[in-house]
Each structure stands twice: as structure tokens, then as C-alpha cells.
Amino acid sequence: MNKQHLMITSLTLLITACGGGGGGGGGGEEAATPAEQNTAPVAPLTEETTSVVTVPTEAATTSELMVPAGYDLGQDYNLTVTASAQSFSANTAYLSICTGFVETNPGAFDVDYDSCLIQTNMAPSTTTSMAVPADADQVLAVVLLLDEPAAPIYRVWQSTGEQDQYWAIQ
Amino acid sequence: MKTRNLLGAMILSGAIPTLATPFEACPDTAFLIQDKYAQLYAIQLSTGFYEQAAPAEWTDMKLNALAFNVHDQYLYAYNDDLRAIVKIDANYRTEILFPANLPDLDFIAGDIAVSENAYYVYRKGSDEGLYRISLDPQAADYLQATQVITGKAFELDIFDLSFHPYDGMAYTVDKDGELWKINVSNGDVSNIGNIGVNGYFGGTYFDNNGHLYVADNSDGYIYRVDTQQLLPKAELFSYGPSSNNNDGARCPFAPVNVSETPDTDFGSAPDSYGTSFGNNGARHGRGDGTLFLGEGVNYEPDAYLEGGAVAAEENDGVAFINNIAPYRYTYFEVTASAKGELNIWGDWNQNGVFDEGEHVISDKSIDAGKHLLHFKAPKETLLGETWLRVRLSSPDHVTATGGVADGEVEDYKVTVEAADTLTTYYPGAKRNATLAFEDNWPLAGDYDMNDVVIKYNIKTVTVADNIASIRIKGHVAAMGASYHNGFAFRIPGLPTNAINILASTLTVNGILQPYSPIEPERADATAIIASDLHDYVTSGEACKFYRTENGCGSGIQMEFQLDIPVIGTIKADDIDAFPFDPFLFATEGFKRNYVFGEAPGRRFEIHLKDKAPTEAFQQNFFGRGDDASDPGRGEYFANANGMPWALNIPYDWDHPVEYMDIKWAYPQFHENVTSGGANRKGWYKKANALTKNTFRK
Numbered sequence: 001m002n003k004q005h006l007m008i009t010s011l012t013l014l015i016t017a018c019g020g021g022g023g024g025g026g027g028g029e030e031a032a033t034p035a036e037q038n039t040a041p042v043a044p045l046t047e048e049t050t051s052v053v054t055v056p057t058e059a060a061t062t063s064e065l066m067v068p069a070g071y072d073l074g075q076d077y078n079l080t081v082t083a084s085a086q087s088f089s090a091n092t093a094y095l096s097i098c099t100g101f102v103e104t105n106p107g108a109f110d111v112d113y114d115s116c117l118i119q120t121n122m123a124p125s126t127t128t129s130m131a132v133p134a135d136a137d138q139v140l141a142v143v144l145l146l147d148e149p150a151a152p153i154y155r156v157w158q159s160t161g162e163q164d165q166y167w168a169i170q
Numbered sequence: 171m172k173t174r175n176l177l178g179a180m181i182l183s184g185a186i187p188t189l190a191t192p193f194e195a196c197p198d199t200a201f202l203i204q205d206k207y208a209q210l211y212a213i214q215l216s217t218g219f220y221e222q223a224a225p226a227e228w229t230d231m232k233l234n235a236l237a238f239n240v241h242d243q244y245l246y247a248y249n250d251d252l253r254a255i256v257k258i259d260a261n262y263r264t265e266i267l268f269p270a271n272l273p274d275l276d277f278i279a280g281d282i283a284v285s286e287n288a289y290y291v292y293r294k295g296s297d298e299g300l301y302r303i304s305l306d307p308q309a310a311d312y313l314q315a316t317q318v319i320t321g322k323a324f325e326l327d328i329f330d331l332s333f334h335p336y337d338g339m340a341y342t343v344d345k346d347g348e349l350w351k352i353n354v355s356n357g358d359v360s361n362i363g364n365i366g367v368n369g370y371f372g373g374t375y376f377d378n379n380g381h382l383y384v385a386d387n388s389d390g391y392i393y394r395v396d397t398q399q400l401l402p403k404a405e406l407f408s409y410g411p412s413s414n415n416n417d418g419a420r421c422p423f424a425p426v427n428v429s430e431t432p433d434t435d436f437g438s439a440p441d442s443y444g445t446s447f448g449n450n451g452a453r454h455g456r457g458d459g460t461l462f463l464g465e466g467v468n469y470e471p472d473a474y475l476e477g478g479a480v481a482a483e484e485n486d487g488v489a490f491i492n493n494i495a496p497y498r499y500t501y502f503e504v505t506a507s508a509k510g511e512l513n514i515w516g517d518w519n520q521n522g523v524f525d526e527g528e529h530v531i532s533d534k535s536i537d538a539g540k541h542l543l544h545f546k547a548p549k550e551t552l553l554g555e556t557w558l559r560v561r562l563s564s565p566d567h568v569t570a571t572g573g574v575a576d577g578e579v580e581d582y583k584v585t586v587e588a589a590d591t592l593t594t595y596y597p598g599a600k601r602n603a604t605l606a607f608e609d610n611w612p613l614a615g616d617y618d619m620n621d622v623v624i625k626y627n628i629k630t631v632t633v634a635d636n637i638a639s640i641r642i643k644g645h646v647a648a649m650g651a652s653y654h655n656g657f658a659f660r661i662p663g664l665p666t667n668a669i670n671i672l673a674s675t676l677t678v679n680g681i682l683q684p685y686s687p688i689e690p691e692r693a694d695a696t697a698i699i700a701s702d703l704h705d706y707v708t709s710g711e712a713c714k715f716y717r718t719e720n721g722c723g724s725g726i727q728m729e730f731q732l733d734i735p736v737i738g739t740i741k742a743d744d745i746d747a748f749p750f751d752p753f754l755f756a757t758e759g760f761k762r763n764y765v766f767g768e769a770p771g772r773r774f775e776i777h778l779k780d781k782a783p784t785e786a787f788q789q790n791f792f793g794r795g796d797d798a799s800d801p802g803r804g805e806y807f808a809n810a811n812g813m814p815w816a817l818n819i820p821y822d823w824d825h826p827v828e829y830m831d832i833k834w835a836y837p838q839f840h841e842n843v844t845s846g847g848a849n850r851k852g853w854y855k856k857a858n859a860l861t862k863n864t865f866r867k
Contacts, residue, residue, distance in 0.1 A: 059840055062617035062831050063707035067812030068846040072779045075820050075847070075854065076597075078747060092589075094492040094501070101597060110540070113489040113503065114600035121492075131748040133597050133820035135852035144492055144501050149544050152501075161848070 076131040077159065078112055079139065081118075083169040084125030088153060092146040093122045095169070099136040121146075125170050132159070141169050190241035191260040198424040199223075200375050200383070201236060201245060204413040205727055206708035207288050208233035208247070210262065213410055213418075214471060215375065220411050224262035227682055228527060231256060231264070235280030235330075236419040237867035239305065241287040245419060246305070248291055255303065255313075264465060268446040270304045272315035277301075278711050279330050283354065285338045290354055292331060295321045295640035302354065302735025319357045326350065329372040329711055334380060334397065335422035339533045341397060343371045343384050345712070349395065349402055365395050365404040370712050370721075373410075373418025377426040383407065384390040387416045387710070388723035390867055401746070412867070413725045415710045417795070434573075435462075436473035438485075438689040439557045439581035439809065442522035444571030446473040457576020461508045463487025463562050467578045485580045488560050491542075495589040496551040499544045504560070508538045510577055511524060511566040515559045518551040518586075524559055524570035533566040551586055558582040578785035591630040597820035602627050602644070604751050604823035609651045611776045611807070611815045612795035613763050619817060619832050620718045620825040620865070622703065628748055636821050637664070637736045637745070642697075646707050646728040648865060650718035650828050654704050654757035656772075658689075660696040660730065660784060663745035669695050678706070687732060692784055702757040718828040723867030749818050753777040755786070765794045777807050819854045835863040 059065040067073065085093035096119045098114030117130040123141070132139060136159065143153040157167045199212045203221060208231055210224040233247040233256060245258040253274060255267040275298055277291035287306040292299070297319035304311045331342035331352070340352040347368040369386035376382055376514050377587040382395040384404070390412035393404035433456040437445050445451040451473050464486030491501040494516075504512060514531035515524035559570055563577030597603045607622040608615030615621065626644030630637055642659055666688065676687035676699065687697040700706060706728035709715050713722035756762055756774035766774070773788035783789075783806065792799040798810040808814050826835035833840055837860060838853035852858060 025726040059466075059844075062813065062833050062840070063614055063811075065811060065813060065833075065840055065843055067808070067843055069812065071812070071843070071846040073817060073843065073847070075818065075851075076748070092498070095613060111503075113491055114596060117598065118438055118592065118594045119492065119599070121590055126592065128592060128594065129747070130594060131596055131820070134847060135821075135855060136558065137851075142491070144499075146492070146499050149499055149501075152542065 075134045077134060077163055077165060078129055079132045079157070079165045079167060080127065080129040081141070081167045081169055082125065082127040083141070083143070085122040086124065087170040088143055088145065090145045090147050093142045094146055095120050095122045095126065096142045096144075097130065098140050098142065099133060100154050101140040107154065109140060109142075111140065143169075191263075193238075193245070193260045195243060196240065196421040196423045196463060198421070198426070200373075200418055200420040201238065202373050202385075202411070202483070203236045203247060203417045204411065204415055204725070206232060206415065206706070210258075211411065215407065224583075226679060229261045229264060230586050230682070234276070234278050234415075234417050235291050236417040237280055237282040237289060237671050238419040238421050239282045239283070239287065240284055240421060240423065241618045246289055247281060247417070248277045248280060254721075262449055267313060268317045269313045272296070272301060272303065278417070278790070279328050279342065281330075281332050281419065282613050283338070283339060283340075284333045284335060290318065290331070290340060292328065293321075294327060296325065297321055299324055300352070308416050315685060318354055319352070319359065323357070324352075327712075329370055330374040330417050330601055332374040332376050332382060332420075333422060335376055335378055340383050341376075342374065343382075343395070345370055347404070362397070363401050363615055365402055367393060368406045372413075372416025372711065375418055375420040376422035378423050379425070381426070383426070385410050385416065385418060387712075388721055396621055411725055412723055413710070413727075415708055415724075417704065418491050432469045432471040434469055434471075435467050436470050437579040437581035438590050439559060439583075440522065441473070443517070443524055443557060443559065443581070445581070447811060450571050452559060452571050452579040453573045454561075454563060454572070454577045454579055455575045457564065461506075461510050461562065461564060461576050462578040463507075463560065463580055464505050471808070473766075486583060487562070487578065488582065490582075490584065492592070493587045493591055494547055494551075494584055495587055496547055496553075497549040498589060499546050501542060501544045503540055503542055505540045506536050506538055506562055510536065510562045510564055511568070512536050513561045513568055514545065515570045516547060516584075517556045517558075520552050520554065520556050526773055527715045529570075547586065553586050553588060555583060555585050558584050587631075588633060590634055592742075594630045594632070594742070596628040600627070602822045603749060604647070604821060604825070605749075606817045606819065606823065606825055607655075607754055607776060608775060608815045609653050609655055609754060610763060612765060612797035614789065614796045615815065616829060617831050617833075618650060618718075618721045618826045618829055620648050620828065621653070622655055622657065622754060623648035624657065624752070624827045625750075625822060626749075627836065628750070630742070632742055635741060637740045637742055639736060640734045642732040644730055645726045646703055646716075647726070648718050648825050649703060649707055649709075649716040651715070654702045654760035655760060656701045656755045657699045657703060658696055658753055658755060659699065660692070660694055660751040660753065661745055662694050662751050664695045664736065664740055665738065666690065666692055666734060668740050670735040670737050674734045675732075679729055688728050688734075689786075692786075694784075695734060697734065699730050699732060700728070702730070702760075704757075715828060717867075718825070718865055719778075720827055720866050751777060752818070753783075754816075755779070763795070779808050780804060780806050782806055807866055821854050823854050824856060824859055824861070826863055827865045830863045
């Protein structure tokens with residue numbers, strides 16, 4: 001890049017800055033009228049009753065939505081696991097915990113390793129926590145033995161629905 | 171105007187050297203300008219194959235109305251900021267030319283005539299129109315602009331135009347698909363008919379047979395139109411890059427050769443491994459089309475070398491399950507479409523070639539389907555990043571280079587790690603989470619949750635129980651905002667003095683930034699991804715915002731990767747859970763809403779609900795407008811209803827279209843919130859969206 005080019009660069013930035021300006025909309029400071037949002041609201045879903053939690057009167061828009069006290073709208077739960085190679089009669093083993101999987105046959109799983117939350121060696125033992133997406137009702141542990149190659153060992157965790165959950169894998 | 175005229179005087183005073191290197195006579199490449207700071211691409215129209223022509227940092231100018239000049243073999247473009255013509259040579263050096271008498275307008279369409287050395291630029295509007303600028307240095311009117319057609323006589327939604335190679339006319343297709351012919355010598359404009367498709371045709375090109383190629387900005391589709399036909403119709407020809415800022419140019423005398431359609435697959439490792447055709451790279455012919463790794467194979471005219479996004483996406487045949495460590499088994503899953511021979515090499519000594527002794531899987535016959543296999547890296551394997559090459563073919567005894575008639579090659583960049591590594595991902599090893607901001611804080615927004623939308627993935631590596639590194643990788647997915655926002659990540663619990671500030675890096679669009687992203691004065695490590703997201707993304711020609719209005723599709727304009735090496739002894743439990751603390755802040759010098767008397771700059775922040783601001787935040791901003799934060803109770807960035815200005819969703823989320831309340835895009839959202847997260851836990855998934863109310867390209 002030559003000197004002249006640098007000069008143009010700096011002046012271009014200057015002009016751009018002069019031509020800029022403060023924010024205008026940012027999503028519309030004056031309650032912008034939705035273009036089509038009210039044309040086809042869906043009917044309320046009724047697939048199951050919700051008896052445990054008291055549901056307030058339905059909010060017409062999100063600006064009227066009331067959030068229960070203390071709820072931060074987080075969409076994850078915390079899962080702490082402990083595991084050791086010894087509990088699988090091995091000196092070295094490798095643990096993957098994943099949310100994407102399908103049980104293709106009893107005890108046999110097709111695992112989406114792109115969905116894994118942790119991957120770690122289990123020797124001598126490991127304790128670790130992870131944030132699990134709220135929609136993951138189950139997570140899968142895959143244990144691979146590293147002393148000698150062997151078929152993977154699978155374990156499934158069923159979410160309790162609690163914010164903090166603990167799983168001793170064995 | 172004064173600034174610009176002064177600039178022109180300075181530049182015309184002789185500082186710019188005369189450009190020396192014209193393009194080869196009539197190249198068959200099509201050129202395309204994209205993005206806010208112009209990126210120049212070369213496209214093979216026959217396949218849509220494209221690659222960066224000029225280096226990524228070749229200019230920071232905004233360019234449009236790209237044109238190839240058959241009279242001098244240079245590219246030309248129009249610069250809105252300078253109101254100037256930019257001449258580009260074959261080495262992508264630029265020269266600025268200032269035309270006289272050109273009105274003060276942003277011209278977005280243009281081309282250079284074939285029958286005369288003159289540049290024609292167009293802008294829609296009753297006071298605008300089509301202008302001619304002579305580029306002939308010998309002509310008396312050199313660089314003089316004259317209006318050819320008034321905007322009233324010629325008012326069309328067009329985004330590019332191209333001159334026919336032989337008939338002297340300029341052609342263009344408007345957004346309704348109408349094909350127009352323009353006689354620039356007398357100003358006559360005639361409608362030829364509708365080509366049958368509509369779109370924002372920002373890139374148009376001719377070939378030597380009088381075929382017009384028009385590329386739709388929103389999806390990158392390239393259509394071919396035979397202008398010699400009585401009623402020309404569009405034919406889908408290839409798939410090119412999409413962007414909402416496009417302008418194309420090409421030598422109209424060059425053929426577009428369909429027989430050059432690539433039918434060969436290449437790898438993507440650096441060329442020292444033998445990757446490109448010129449280096450006898452590993453390559454696989456199409457064969458009968460049935461044998462490949464993973465779900466499919468892409469064919470290329472030559473290797474996309476390291477860094478090619480297309481190549482990375484193409485790698486879908488192998489999933490490595492555990493980390494590669496010296497003298498330890500590595501398990502991997504390989505997916506084959508049909509029976510074939512599998513071979514794998516690893517550059518264990520990191521010398522840039524696959525040596526004969528680095529062949530770890532040799533002629534392993536596998537059937538169609540997914541297979542769990544393993545190999546053992548040798549004891550002397552070095553730690554750090556290296557490359558693996560995976561080849562699947564019908565013939566056996568293949569080597570790490572050279573051509574094979576069928577199958578596929580995939581090259582993987584992998585990290586050889588110490589054995590006691592723990593890697594944690596959010597929200598999954600190769601999955602993205604989404605941050606969705608309303609940026610009108612402390613005033614309530616419209617809850618379309620798309621003012622700033624960031625997709626990202628976090629990876630932390632822990633060695634011997636101490637955090638060793640943190641990587642946050644992501645992109646700006648949408649920006650339905652005109653406010654100027656910066657974006658940052660803070661990692662609460664990780665002291666700034668426990669990280670290596672100088673070794674912390676930020677890469678934007680593949681370019682390593684020449685500064686540390688870490689704010690040194692913060693107690694907890696805080697990394698600035700961008701001081702102003704508007705520096706990186708633009709809404710484009712026909713759209714108000716970036717990727718929030720339907721039909722306003724664009725390629726991703728800002729990708730980032732933040733790498734923070736940790737040097738202190740920090741345990742994973744010491745730092746906040748994922749997603750840490752991502753936040754927006756106000757760009758210095760740009761005003762916000764009325765509750766601020768002056769531009770608040772870095773003192774303004776928007777965090778996820780109940781995440782405390784940084785020390786830079788001005789505490790008395792709390793409680794203004796609709797904000798109901800109560801720092802004494804640890805309550806931050808929520809209104810009186812408890813609603814935040816930002817959501818974190820552990821999912822690759824489709825954001826609502828502009829002005830659409832999230833409720834109408836995600837009907838289960840309200841029930842999820844009112845139940846405190848107990849019900850409708852999967853409200854954010856695609857299956858639970860009203861897709862007509864979410865953004866579509």
C-alpha cells in the first residue's frame with residue numbers, strides 16, 4: 001500500500017464519519033406498527049394442560065408479558081458429571097457428552113458428535129459442569145476405552161427438570 | 171463537498187502513480203464487488219465457483235457500478251464517498267479519477283460502452299438518471315459528465331447494466347424481471363419483455379454470444395438470458411455468491427465455456443501437502459457419481475486452499491471423537507456413500523508434507539454407512555495444529571497426492587493435544603447459539619429481537635484442571651438497528667491479569683487484527699469484538715436493515731474469532747457458566763435515544779438479564795426510561811415486567827422478521843416465560859416457529 005493510498009483511506013473515513021449520524025430506529029423508538037403481525041395470530045396451543053404453574057392472563061404482545069420474579073430467561077440447565085475410567089475397568093478412557101443422538105437399536109446409538117458439550121479423558125477421574133440447552137430432555141455419555149480399542153459404552157441421562165443436576169456416570 | 175473538492179485537488183496534484191498493469195486482453199472471468207468495504211471476487215459463471223480476486227484488505231473504499239473497459243483493459247468502479255471513479259489494475263492497485271459536472275449522487279449501476287470509451291452510470295429518481303463520462307484521455311470531454319437520459323424518462327429499479335458485445339446497446343433487468351434495452355446515443359429506452367423471474371439483479375454480464383447473465387443479490391442464483399430471442403426468458407445457469415451489495419463486470423467478448431464445468435474434487439490443506447492441480451494435488455474424478463465421504467461431494471476447478479469457507483463446509487465425512495494425542499488411540503466415525511478403500515495420513519512431525527511413514531489407515535475396505543474406526547498416532551507426534559488427509563476411492567494403493575477416478579478427498583486441520591485435556595463447548599462442538607438484542611435500552615423496544623443478532627460458539631480447553639484457552643467464534647446474523655453498537659464478551663471470574671493480553675487475538679473475516687481485543691482496564695477479562703458493528707455490515711442497496719427484511723438476503727458480512735490464552739491458574743468453576751457475559755455498548759460519538767443528553771459512548775451497555783455491567787457503565791443510567799434494574803438486589807437490564815433487552819438462545823435461531831413481535835414468530839415463547847422456563851422448553855426450535863414471521867433470505 002503506498003502513501004497516497006493511505007491518504008485516501010484516512011480521508012474516506014473522515015467523509016464517512018461526517019456523513020454518519022445518530023441512531024434513528026433501533027427497532028423503532030415510537031412503537032412501530034408491525035407490518036403484518038396481527039394478521040394471523042395462531043390459535044393457542046392446547047396439547048397439554050399446565051396445572052402445576054399458574055399461567056397469568058395471556059399477554060397480547062410481548063410488551064405486556066409478565067416475567068415471574070427471579071426468572072432470568074436463561075435457556076440452559078446446569079449438569080455436573082463425575083466419571084472415572086476405573087469404573088469401566090480401564091486405565092484410560094475418553095468421555096463425550098452429547099445432546100444429539102438416536103437409539104437405533106437397544107443399546108446402540110447414532111451420535112451427532114457436533115452436538116457434544118464436553119470431551120475429556122477420564123483418567124484417573126473427572127468432575128465437570130456444562131450448560132445444557134433447555135430442550136435437551138436427555139443427554140448421552142459415550143465412553144471409549146483407550147487401553148485397547150473396544151466397542152463404545154453408552155449411558156443416558158434423563159433430565160429432572162431442575163436447574164442444577166448431578167450425574168455420576170458408571 | 172468542500173472536503174471532497176479539496177481531496178480531489180490533492181490527489182490530482184500528481185501523487186498517484188499511473189497504473190501500469192492492465193488485465194490480460196479480455197479475461198473470461200466475471201468480476202463481482204461485494205460488501206460495505208469492497209471485496210472483489212472472480213466468478214466462473216459456468217459453475218458459480220468464486221474466489222477472492224483482490225486480497226481481503228486491498229481497499230477500504232465503498233465501490234459500486236463496476237465495469238470492465240475493453241478499450242484499456244482496466245476495471246472501473248464508482249466511489250460514493252469520494253464521488254469519484256476508481257480505476258483498478260490487474261494487481262488491484264487503484265487510481266482515483268474525479269469527473270467534472272457529475273451530480274452529487276450515489277450511482278449504483280454502470281458499465282463502460284463497447285463502441286466508445288465512455289462510462290455510463292445510473293441512479294433512479296426523477297432528478298437523477300443516466301450519465302455519460304468520457305474515459306478517453308484524448309477526447310475534449312475527457313472526464314466530463316453529461317446527462318444522457320433524465321430520471322423522469324427512465325425510472326427503473328435496476329442495480330446493474332451491461333453493454334452488449336456487438337449491438338452497442340446497454341441491457342438491464344429490473345426487479346420485476348422486465349428486460350430493458352437502452353440506446354445511449356439517443357436516449358431511447360425500450361422494453362423487450364419479462365424474463366420470468368424477478369429479483370435484485372446486482373450483477374449483470376454479457377458473453378460473446380450475446381447472452382446476458384444476471385445474478386440475484388438475495389440468493390446468488392445466476393440466470394442466463396439470450397437477448398437474441400424475440401421473447402427472451404431466464405434460464406437458471408449456476409449458483410453464485412449472495413450479497414445485498416453486488417455489482418458485476420466482465421469483458422463481453424469472452425466466452426462462458428460450459429465444458430469447463432468442474433468434475434474434480436480437491437482437498438484443502440496448504441499446497442505443501444500436494445493439494446492444487448499444479449502441484450499434482452490429491453484429486454478425485456466424478457466416476458459414476460456414487461462414491462463419496464459423508465452426504466455429498468463438491469467438485470471444483472482447482473483446490474480451494476486453506477481458509478476456504480466452501481472447503482470447510484464440504485468436510486462432512488469424518489467426525490473425530492476423542493482428541494488426537496501421541497501414542498494413544500484416536501476414534502473417529504467415517505461415513506461412506508458406497509463401498510470403497512479408505513486411506514488416512516497425518517502430518518505427525520508437522521513438516522508440511524505427508525511422509526510415507528505417516529500413513530495411519532491404509533487401504534481399509536469399508537461398506538456404505540457409518541463406521542467407528544481408530545488409529546494410533548506415533549509416540550513422537552508433535553503437539554499443536556497439523557493436517558490430516560482422508561481419501562476414499564474404488565482403487566486401492568492410492569498415495570497422499572495425485573489423481574483418482576472416483577471418490578473424494580477431505581483434508582482436516584486438527585490439534586494434537588496433551589492427553590489430559592478437557593474441552594467444553596457451548597451449545598455443542600459445532601453448533602451455534604444466538605444472542606438477540608433489543609438496542610433501544612432503556613426504552614422498551616418492539617420485541618422483534620433482531621436489532622442485533624449474533625450467532626456464536628464457545629470452546630474452552632482445560633489442561634490439568636486449569637483453563638488454558640477460550641475461543642469464541644461467531645458471526646453477525648442480522649442487524650435491524652440504525653444505532654451504532656459495539657459488541658463485546660466479558661468473562662466474569664477470569665481476571666484480566668490472568669490472561670495473556672498481548673497473545674489474545676481477534677480475527678475478523680479471516681484477517682488477524684493488529685491489536686489485542688482485551689480492554690486492559692477491566693477487572694474481569696473483557697474482549698471487544700467490534701466498536702461499531704456498522705463498520706462491518708451494511709444493509710445494501712434495496713434494504714433498510716441487514717438481514718431482517720424478507721428478500722434482503724445477504725451473505726454473512728462479519729465473521730469473528732476471539733482467542734484468549736489463560737496464563738493464571740484458573741479453575742473452570744471459578745468463572746461464570748456459559749454464555750459468560752456478552753453485551754452491547756454504544757459507539758463513541760453516536761447518539762442514542764432521548765433519555766441521554768449526549769452520546770453516551772462506552773458508558774452505555776446492554777447485558778443479558780441480571781448480568782451486571784462493567785466498570786465502564788454509568789450507574790445512574792439505571793432507572794431511566796423503562797429500565798427497572800435494582801443493582802442492590804442483583805437485578806439488571808430488565809423492565810418493570812421483568813423483561814430483558816437481550817436473550818441468549820442455545821440454538822441456531824431464526825430471528826423474527828423486522829417489526830414482528832417475537833410472540834408471532836414463536837407462539838410458545840410467552841408460555842415458556844410465564845412458566846418460568848418450565849413449559850415449552852423447545853419454544854425456540856424451527857419446528858415451533860411460525861416461519862412466515864421469521865426472516866428468510
